[in-house]
Amino acid sequence: MASDPRANLKPLSLHVPEPRFRPGDVVDFSDIAVPPAGAGRRPDSADNAATFTELAYGLVRVLDEEARAVGPWDPRLSPDVLRRMLRAMALTRAYDERMFRAQRQGKTSFYMKSTGEEAVAVAAAFALDRDDMCFPSYRQQGLLIARGWDMVDMMNQVYSNRGDRLEGKQLPIMYSTKAGSFFSISGNLATQYPQAVGWAMASAAKGDTRIAATWTGEGSTAEGDFHSACTFAAVYRAPVILNVVNNQWAISSFSGFAGAEATTFAARAIGYGIAGLRVDGNDALAVYAATAWAAERARTNAGPTLIEHFTYRAEGHSTSDDPTQYRSAGEPTAWPLGDPIARLKDHLIQLGEWDEARQAAMDLDLAEKVRAAQKEAEKNGVLGHGLHQPLDTLFEGVYEEMPWHLREQQQMMLDEEEASGRPWARK
C-alpha cells in the first residue's frame, strides 16, 4: 500500500491575532517604533504615488519631545492659528465630556466621545476650505466644532428634541449639515468612502474647485466599500482625501483584526496607486501639514491621498461600551504619542505664546460655554421628555412626495394615538 505522501508534514496552524495586553496586564509600549519628529521627507504634492513607500511605512511627525516644531512638514502656522486650533480641540473635549454625562443622566440614549483623537478632526478642518465636503464617520465631531458650527444645533440632534433639524430621525451623533459641508452620517460603516469619491468625481467632472475628504476607522478598512472607494479614487484620480483613523481599537477588536499585524494602513494606498502618508495623529501640526499637502495634491488634479492617522482611542467605543472588559486600563496613559491637546498646548507655551494659567482660564471658559449651550438646547427638550417632534413627521422625507400608502399609515397612526389617549402631542 502506498504511503500517505503528507504523513511527514507538520499540521497547519490557524493564526488568530491577539492584542498584547488584556485587562490586568502591565502595559509596555516601548517597542512601538516612534521615529523622531522632523525626520521624514516632504515630497512634492504632485509626486508619483509609487514613490511613497517610505512615507507609508514611516510616521510624519512635527512636534518633538520638547514640543518644538521641527522638520520639513512644519506648517509654520501663526501663533494665532495655533491658539484657535488648540481652543477647538479643547472645546471638542469639553463638548464630549458634557454629552457623555448627559447620556449617563438619561437625557439621551447614546453618545460617542472622540477623546484623544481631537487633532485628527480639528487640524484637518483647519487645513481644508470651509466648503470642501466632508464625509465623516461618527467620531469626527471636531470637524463641526472647528468649523464653528452651532453647538446648540449639535446638542439638539443628540437630544432628538424639538430643535433637532433631523426631526429625531437619527441616532444621537449622526449629524448632518449641508451648510456646514458635513455629509449625513450613516450607521453603516465605510459606506461614506465611495460616496466621498463620487462627490469628488462630480466636482472634477463639473470643473469645480472644491475637494472631498472622508474618514473611517482602521477597523472599517476591512469593509468592501474601502476597497471599491480606493479603486475608484485611483482610476479617476478623484480629488479626495481618504483618512484612516487608526485608533488601535474597533470596539473590542484590536487593529490586528483589520490587518495591522502585517502592514500599515497607509501602505494599503501603494497597491492602489494612491499617495499614502502615515501621520502622528496626536500631533496637530502633522495632521494639519499632511491634510494641507493632500488638499493641494487634490486641488491641482494630482490625485487622491490616503492618510493614516496613528492615534489611540483613549476611552470606550461608546456609552454602551466598557473597555476595561477587553484591554488593560493602563493603555491610554502609556500611549507613546501622548495627548494631542497637551502636546499642542506645550508647543504654544514653548513658543512663549501661551501659559498654563491661560490654558486653565480657557478650559473654564469653554466648560461654561458648553454648559450654557446645553441649557439652551434643553429648552427644546431632551429625549423622551416632551417637546419631541410632531408625530406625523415620522412619515415625512421617505420620498419627496408622500405616497398614498404612507399617507394611509400616517392617518392610521394618528387615529390610533387619538383613540389611545396617550400623551404624545400631535403638533
Add this chain to the structure above:
Amino acid sequence: MNMIQAINSAMDVMMARDADVIVMGEDVGYFGGVFRATAGLQAKYGKRRVFDTPITECGIIGVAVGMGAYGLRPVPEIQFADYIYPALDQLVSEAARLRYRSAGEFTSPITVRSPFGGGIFGGQTHSQSPEGIFTHVSGVKTVIPSTPYDAKGLLIAAIEDNDPTLFFEPKRIYNGPFDGHWDRPSKNWSGHPGGEVPTGYYRIPLSTAKVVRAGEALTILAYGTMVHVCRGVIEEAGVDAEIIDLRTLVPIDIDAIEASVKKTGRCMIVHEATRTSGFGAELSALVQERCFYHLEAPIERVTGFDTPYPHSLEWAYFPGPVRIGEALKKIMKDAS
C-alpha cells in the same frame, strides 16, 4: 424602436436636456453596453458624462450616491440584476435612507438601470427577478416597463424623479414581445403598438398602471415580460380578462387595481420571481384587504418556483402558458 433603442433614446434625451445627467457602469462607455443600451452616448456626450467603471457594484452605487449628493443626476447601470447584491448596502442603507435620515438635506436622485428576468437560458445568475427585495425597502421606487414606448417614458420620468429608482428592464423582451411560446419563432417590436416610440421628450408618470386589455371576467396583475405572456394565454383561451400592467411596483397604483378587481371579482397575479415573500404576496394582501367582499374566488398567484433559476429546466420553471392556463381554469371554475 425596440426596447434597447427606446432606453438608449431616453438617456440621450435626458442627457441633452440636463447637463447633470451622467451615465456610468461596467462596459457602458466606449463599448456602449453589453446589451447596447448606451451605444453612441459616450461619443455624443463625452467621457466625463458617460464612462466605464471598475467591476464593483458597491462602488458604482456608492459613487453614484456621492455624485447625487453633489447635485448630479446619475444613471448607473448594473449589468445584470443578478449582480446587484454587492450594492445592496449602498442601495438599502444609503440611497433609500439619505433623504429621510438627513430630513431632506441630502437626496439620492439616482436611477439604477438593470436588465432582469429569465426566459433566455440565462441560468442561475442571468435570469433572476429580485424586485421583491427592493419593494420591501422604504425610500426607493421600483419601475418595470413592458414595451419600448413605456420603457422610454418611464425611464425619463425615473431620471427626472428626485427619489432613488430601480429601473428593471425585462431583457427577454428587449428585442420583441414574448408570449411564452419559446418553441415558436420570436417576434420583434415592429408592428406592435408599444414599438411606436417618439424620438423626442415625453414622460409616463411613475405610479400609474396601465390597462393593457379591458375585460370583465377576472383581473390579471402583471409586469414586464409576463404582461405579454398573460395576454397570449388570454387570447388563446378566449377569456374576457382585464390585464393590468403595473409598471411601477412601489409606490403602486392602488386605485387601478382596486377598481378592476371590484369590477371583475377575481384576481390572478403573475410574476417570474420566486413565490415566497415575492411581490405577488404584497399584491395579494392588498387585494384581499381592499376587495374582500367583491372576491368570488381565492386570489391566484402564478410565479417562479421557490428554487434558484434553473438552466436546462427553464421552461418548466418559467410561469408560461401551461402554468397560467391551469391557474386560469382554477380561478374561473365556479364562474357561471
